[in-house]
Amino acid sequence: MATVIVVTSGKGGVGKTTTSASFATGLAQRGYRTVVIDFDVGLRNLDLIMGCERRVVYDFINVINNEANLNQALIRDKRVENLYILPASQTRDKEALTKDGVERVLNELRQNFEYVVCDSPAGIERGALMALYFADEALVVTNPEVSSVRDSDRILGILASRSRRAEQGDIPVKEHLVLARYAPERAHRGDMLSVDDVLEILGISLLGVIPESPAVLQSSNAGVPVILEDDSDAGSAYGDLVDRFLGKSLPHRFVTVQKKGLLQRLFGGS
Amino acid sequence: MGMFDNFFSRSPNKSTAAVAKERLQIIVTHERGGRHRSPDYLPALKKELLEVVRKYVHVDQSQIKVHLDRDGDCEVLELNITLPDEEQRMGVS
Ligand SMILES: Nc1ncnc2c1ncn2[C@@H]1O[C@H](COP(=O)(O)OP(=O)(O)O)[C@@H](O)[C@H]1O
């Protein structure tokens, strides 16, 4: 039976799609059959980040409406074995995401995959609620910034009260913090909330710290999940995150200020 | 530099991150308070209170408000009853 993981945050633009793409890619790289679903109906962009936008024929809503079957809609990743993408529709409105429809598709995916990763849209409306409703675990993506932390706290409240696990009195959704776009120097100077500050406020366990990194934009330009750029800081941070998720205990990198060598100072770290 | 530091802080030596943390702790605690389910006995309590009050004054269901608030570890049960005008009250007993 597969594990369903929602990547959520409340606030937009914090790195959910970036995280979904790299997390799913990392799980597949490590041999797990993985599918990543774009729940952002109307504003799909996971396909762009995964670099498969020109191969989209059918989408998630087509499958929900029985206009296509899963095999027709799933896109097989060309770089990584075991990895599939289920794109969102660009045209339909969010009402098309019905609870019954989503449940049916997830149940079918659970039969064929080990991990189902749900990339949530921003907000706390239908799309976001549907993305988290059936989740077993949640990656709560947060930036070290007041409105993002507050929104994450609200999402934690929703996971604890309005997920299926909560409604059925099941074991609660397992929550993991992903602190993204972190800049250790700024935290060190007192200009940015530190990892410890955010942990103290949200009170959930830390799965990974992803540094603010130019590699994220560069890899999204190319349509390559940043985890595949494994010599980049953000890429290796996502690699560690996936290993930790799978049970390895690894120290958190990129959380303290690195003393830069002269060359790095001149040319910038990668 | 010192001048700019102070410019962005509420008090000297306090970084903007420290201010952010403090503000977040306050708002998040407040918002979590609202998330707690109100106790199950609240509707029954409200109904019985209304019955007692009605023995003496005629008030409508909508004129009684029972509200449970949390202030840190302290819970406050707030009871608000709007009594009717003088004339209406005369008509009752
Ligand atoms: N670690 C990071 N460093 C730098 N930029 C990032 C990082 N994570 C995300 N971004 C950028 O932030 C923007 C929003 O990211 P995205 O993953 O689409 O967020 P969301 O899905 O939460 O709206 C994108 O332009 C992305 O390139």
Ligand SMILES: [Mg+2]
């Ligand atoms: Mg997104």
